[in-house]
Amino acid sequence: MQYVKVKVIKNSKVAAQIFELQVEVDLGHVKPGQFVLLYPKGCLLPRPFSIGDYVDNVLTIFYKVVGKGTRELTKLQPTASIYLLGPLGNGFDIPTHHINVIAGGIGIAPFFLLKRVADDVTLVWGVKTKDEFFGLERFKGWDIHLYTEDGSHGMQGMATDCLNTISKDTILACGPIEMLNQLIDFAISNNRYVQVLVEQRMGCGIGACRGCAIRRRAGGYFHLCEDGPVFDARTIVL
Amino acid sequence: MKRLEVQAFGVTFRNPILLASGTWSPRLNELYPLSMLGGLVTKTITVEPREGNPPPRIWETEHGVLNSIGLENPGIDRFIDKVLPELEQLNPIIIVSIAGSKPEEFYTLVERLNPTNVTAYEINVSCPNVTRGGIELGKDTTSLLDIARNLRELSHKPLIYKLSIVHDIDQIVPLLTPYADGFTLINSVPAMAIDLQTRRPQLGNVTGGLSGPSIKPIALYAVHKAKKLTHLPIIGCGGVSKLEDVLEFITVGASLVQVGSANFNHPLIGKELVEGLMENLI
Numbered sequence: 017m018q019y020v021k022v023k024v025i026k027n028s029k030v031a032a033q034i035f036e037l038q039v040e041v042d043l044g045h046v047k048p049g050q051f052v053l054l055y056p057k058g059c060l061l062p063r064p065f066s067i068g069d070y071v072d073n074v075l076t077i078f079y080k081v082v083g084k085g086t087r088e089l090t091k092l093q094p095t096a097s098i099y100l101l102g103p104l105g106n107g108f109d110i111p112t113h114h115i116n117v118i119a120g121g122i123g124i125a126p127f128f129l130l131k132r133v134a135d136d137v138t139l140v141w142g143v144k145t146k147d148e149f150f151g152l153e154r155f156k157g158w159d160i161h162l163y164t165e166d167g168s169h170g171m172q173g174m175a176t177d178c179l180n181t182i183s184k185d186t187i188l189a190c191g192p193i194e195m196l197n198q199l200i201d202f203a204i205s206n207n208r209y210v211q212v213l214v215e216q217r218m219g220c221g222i223g224a225c226r227g228c229a230i231r232r233r234a235g236g237y238f239h240l241c242e243d244g245p246v247f248d249a250r251t252i253v254l
Numbered sequence: 255m256k257r258l259e260v261q262a263f264g265v266t267f268r269n270p271i272l273l274a275s276g277t278w279s280p281r282l283n284e285l286y287p288l289s290m291l292g293g294l295v296t297k298t299i300t301v302e303p304r305e306g307n308p309p310p311r312i313w314e315t316e317h318g319v320l321n322s323i324g325l326e327n328p329g330i331d332r333f334i335d336k337v338l339p340e341l342e343q344l345n346p347i348i349i350v351s352i353a354g355s356k357p358e359e360f361y362t363l364v365e366r367l368n369p370t371n372v373t374a375y376e377i378n379v380s381c382p383n384v385t386r387g388g389i390e391l392g393k394d395t396t397s398l399l400d401i402a403r404n405l406r407e408l409s410h411k412p413l414i415y416k417l418s419i420v421h422d423i424d425q426i427v428p429l430l431t432p433y434a435d436g437f438t439l440i441n442s443v444p445a446m447a448i449d450l451q452t453r454r455p456q457l458g459n460v461t462g463g464l465s466g467p468s469i470k471p472i473a474l475y476a477v478h479k480a481k482k483l484t485h486l487p488i489i490g491c492g493g494v495s496k497l498e499d500v501l502e503f504i505t506v507g508a509s510l511v512q513v514g515s516a517n518f519n520h521p522l523i524g525k526e527l528v529e530g531l532m533e534n535l536i
Contacts (some may be wrong), residue, residue: 019285019443021519039392060519061314062467101521219312219321224279225328226297227312236305237326 017222018043018076019101024076028090031150034122035090036068037077041100047107048069048130049188049213052077053221055086055099063089064218064245066190067103067124069154075100078150079120104221105245108211110134111186117141117183118175118199120191121148122242126213130156130188138183142175142191176202186212203249210249216240230254258531262290262487263435263507265373266517267292267347270500271527274514275376275416276323276489278524282341282517286525289423292510293347296337298378300352301327306460307383313447318469318493319515320447322383322462325353327442330366342371350413353378355387357401361408368410375411377401380418380441382463391443392421394430402433414489416441417480419472427483438489438512439476443469465515467493474506481507495523497530 017136026038030174043052052075053062063085069076079086086194092098108241114136115167131154138159143149146169149162153231161178162170172176175191176198190213203210218227219242228240231253238244238252258269268291273282276297282288306326307375313320325480328337341348350372352363368373379398381388387516389400405413412435421438442463447456455461473492486508490503497536503511516523 017284050527055519058316059310060317060319060515063520099520155338172319187508216401217310219311219319220277220279220521222521224282224297225276225312225321225518226323227305227321229306229309229311231309237309 017102017104019099021097022075022095022100024092024096026092026094030078032145032147033081034148034150034171035079035080035081036150037089037092037125038088039075039077039098039100040073042073043070043103044183046129047105048106048110048133049107049126049162050103051217052100052102052104053107053247056085058088059085061219062101063219064215064221065220066213066245067126067129069132070130071132076128077156078122078125078128082148101221104241108213108246114138114183114185116185116187117211118178118187118189118191118195120175123189123191123195123213124151126190127188131155131158140175140178140182142173160197161179177247184208190214196249197254198254200249207250213246214240214252214254218231256298256534260509261372263414264348264451265412266478267510269528269531270421270504270510271524271531272489272510272512273517273524274342274512275363275378277514277517280344281343281427282521285472285521288344288424288524291345291524293349293373294300294341295343295347295349295376295512297327297334298325299319299327299330300325300354300379303327303364304331310456310458313456314443315447315464315468318466319518320444320445320457320462320463320464322457323384325381325388330363334366334370338370338372339368347373349374349376351376351378351416353381353384353387353506354355355384357404359387361404363407364408368408369481372411374414374435375409376414376416376438378416378441380416381422382418382442382461383459389418389420392418392426395425398426399429402430402498406433413434413447414438417476419443419476423476423479424483427480431484431486434486434522436487436489437480439480440469440473440492443472443519451453465492467495468492472497474502477503478506495519497527497534500527502533
């Protein structure tokens with residue numbers, strides 16, 4: 017883990033409300049599903065972001081503009097700098113055999129790095145409307161299934177519509193809470209190993225403040241920064 | 255370096271910068287040596303483990319940080335066995351924050367911690383996020399005085415009482431002074447925030463405690479006020495995020511300061527404040 021001021025290489029809009037931020041940083045070894053904290057100007061708390069892609073000391077983060085912190089990030093111009101803490105969190109447990117990936121909206125973000133380490137992957141990606149797709153060309157070689165809620169591209173429906181037909185292999189997933197709740201139900205009722213990457217508000221990122229709690233199915237809480245952000249879907253309640 | 259040393263509660267602090275309860279973890283030592291700080295105040299410990307409050311537990315307001323953690327901690331047994339040995343490697347000055355939902359719990363905690371090498375106790379009677387033993391205890395002056403008398407008898411180490419701005423400082427500081435070694439002012443301020451879209455509170459526990467820059471003027475006021483009521487050393491706490499803030503607290507009479515939520519905003523803040531003091535005062 018390091019805390020460094022990093023230089024912005026690129027920060028541009030790639031889809032509706034979605035930006036691609038590239039910064040220069042030597043993070044050492046990173047795993048898909050790990051995250052970093054960024055410290056936007058004028059914000060008192062850092063904001064957690066999945067590592068989107070990381071190659072040759074260039075870290076890519078895909079972020080959706082949802083509030084004060086992400087609005088501030090859109091103002092970053094190339095050559096500007098921003099503090100970063102990371103890499104943090106556990107990341108996905110990546111099997112060596114075929115993998116199913118289910119992503120909802122910006123929940124695609126952590127899987128660009130997975131593309132660098134896994135070839136035999138079925139990707140199911142659902143968005144509200146086709147303007148929200150981005151970077152599809154980077155998944156070339158994977159078996160890709162696209163869904164839009166309005167039917168503007170691919171199949172009409174949600175990414176989780178695939179659950180009836182999906183193979184028995186490990187599922188890695190990231191997306192909105194409604195989607196993750198469906199996956200939790202699916203994992204429990206079928207006793208399947210589904211790894212879900214969860215979002216939660218965060219204070220410190222290093223286990224100090226206990227702010228990023230999520231409910232543990234067996235009682236008590238997990239902490240996203242210490243125990244996650246990737247969890248066995250059968251063990252959590254969202 | 256010696257010019258930054260502070261003598262308080264019979265303890266020598268290498269400088270006046272402490273990290274506040276619940277705002278740092280040993281992992282911060284990966285970023286800078288925590289040994290360079292004046293000392294460390296632990297997350298509040300209770301006799302039994304506590305799982306804390308329902309999420310969401312943290313929210314950024316316009317000029318502050320709102321939290322409702324609910325004193326989540328592993329309990330005294332695990333703290334002594336697993337947590338403390340690691341903390342002792344980080345800094346020679348470890349102040350253990352303790353809380354209880356009844357007086358006997360404070361006594362148990364002090365008795366368990368007396369044989370350890372911890373430096374002092376910070377008695378947390380001001381947590382805004384628990385239903386029993388927190389901020390309400392500080393308002394119940396009869397019980398508080400009783401606890402303070404008994405702790406004075408039991409404790410082998412300095413007793414520092416952490417108070418809230420909602421406490422009656424005029425009454426409570428003189429009342430506790432005969433049985434205390436010092437005070438920490440202030441704990442986070444009871445507060446809440448609303449999500450207008452859902453018309454629900456932003457915190458799972460509905461209300462929380464506000465910290466950060468917005469409470470600094472309130473904390474300065476509390477230290478200023480308490481200083482006139484006691485000869486005991488005071489630790490200023492609340493919104494310290496830059497060198498000027500440290501100097502302002504010292505100006506109103508604080509012997510030491512605690513840096514809290516600023517650690518979330520800039521993890522190197524403790525180191526930079528110590529370096530800032532060295533550059534400007536030596």
